[in-house]
Every structure is written in C-alpha cells, then in structure tokens.
Amino acid sequence: MKSKKGFAIGLDMDGVIIDNTDTKIRFAKRMGFTLKPEQTHAELIEKALTPEVLSELRTHLYFNPVTALQAKLVPGSLDGLHQLKKSGQRFYLISKRKYPIIARELLKKHKLWGKYFDEKNAFFVRETEEKDYHIGRLGIGLYLDDQPSTLDKLVNAKHKILFDRFNCFVKSKHRRVGSWEEFIKMVKEHGVVNF
Ligand SMILES: [Mg+2]
Numbered sequence: 001m002k003s004k005k006g007f008a009i010g011l012d013m014d015g016v017i018i019d020n021t022d023t024k025i026r027f028a029k030r031m032g033f034t035l036k037p038e039q040t041h042a043e044l045i046e047k048a049l050t051p052e053v054l055s056e057l058r059t060h061l062y063f064n065p066v067t068a069l070q071a072k073l074v075p076g077s078l079d080g081l082h083q084l085k086k087s088g089q090r091f092y093l094i095s096k097r098k099y100p101i102i103a104r105e106l107l108k109k110h111k112l113w114g115k116y117f118d119e120k121n122a123f124f125v126r127e128t129e130e131k132d133y134h135i136g137r138l139g140i141g142l143y144l145d146d147q148p149s150t151l152d153k154l155v156n157a158k159h160k161i162l163f164d165r166f167n168c169f170v171k172s173k174h175r176r177v178g179s180w181e182e183f184i185k186m187v188k189e190h191g192v193v194n195f
Pocket residue numbers: 012013014015016042145146147
C-alpha cells in the first residue's frame with residue numbers, strides 16, 4: 001500500500017464505520033413505518049418518515065445512550081481498519097456528532113477506541129465546515145463519507161470517495177465504493193496519492 005508522508009486518509013463515522021441501519025428500521029417499525037435498508041440513509045430517510053418521527057429517531061440515535069449504543073459496525077470496517085493500520089497508513093476519524101461522549105462510548109464498545117482511534121486521530125465536530133478544516137489541517141488527501149452533500153462541501157480533500165453500500169447514489173458525480181473491501185482494494189491498487 002503506497003502511503004507517502006504527509007498524505008492521510010480521513011474517515012466519516014456514521015454510515016461508514018458505525019451502522020445504525022437496524023436501529024433505524026426497528027424504531028421506524030415501532031412508530032408504524034416500514035423502512036428498507038436503503039431508505040435509512042441519512043439523506044433519504046426524511047422522505048420516508050414524518051419530521052416528528054425523524055426528530056425523535058435522531059434523539060434516540062445520537063443522544064439516548066441505550067439506543068445509541070445498539071449500533072453495529074458496518075460490515076468489513078473492522079478488517080478494513082486493521083489493514084490500514086497494518087500497512088502504516090495514517091488515518092483519522094472526523095465525525096459530525098453533537099454529543100461526542102456517546103460516540104466515543106460506541107467506539108469503545110466495539111473495541112475500536114484505543115486500538116484504531118484515540119484523542120489524537122479522532123475528531124468530533126458540529127459542522128461540515130469543521131470537517132473540512134481538519135482535513136486541511138491534517139493533510140488528508142482522501143476522505144471517505146457516506147453523504148454526497150457532505151462531500152460536496154469539502155474543498156480541502158483532493159480525493160473524495162462516496163461510501164454507497166446500498167447503491168443509493170448510482171448517478172453521483174463522486175467516485176463510489178460499495179464496501180470496505182472495495183475501498184481497501186482501491187487504496188491498495190492506486191495508493192492515496194496516485195489514483
Ligand atoms: Mg455519515
């Protein structure tokens with residue numbers, strides 16, 4: 001895996017590492033809505049739920065420790081992080097979370113905190129513009145995020161990759177990967193610098 005000094009990979013958390021799909025489907029069902037996995041995407045879910053239900057869901061997902069800590073890992077993310085670390089690739093987590101205590105607890109629960117992430121390479125921000133600030137500051141050459149609208153706003157990342165595991169955005173202008181396996185393969189084949 002090519003990794004020139006100064007270049008790093010930036011990773012979003014929700015929808016890339018942390019998987020809230022089942023929690024969203026279960027909560028929606030209790031409220032009388034049936035969601036398919038692809039409808040749970042952060043940019044599509046508002047089409048499927050009422051604003052009131054969505055607001056309550058977000059509270060449960062990000063502020064209620066009981067519900068929030070039920071989130072799983074995105075398939076392949078653990079192995080992907082292992083491969084990045086093993087290769088010596090510098091990587092960072094930059095997540096938009098208003099309540100980072102729960103986010104850290106979630107990473108601890110899944111044994112990622114301390115092994116792959118810590119205070120030095122994990123940053124929790126309130127606005128997308130702050131993501132971009134860290135991307136510039138940390139010398140991140142490639143950023144992986146599951147939201148096209150977020151990637152659109154990042155001007156400091158040279159390479160922006162859309163993590164699109166449910167094939168929601170086939171017409172996106174951003175380069176897409178459907179899985180962690182595909183992402184790692186892409187990084188290995190082309191390196192962060194040269195693709
Ligand atoms: Mg996300």
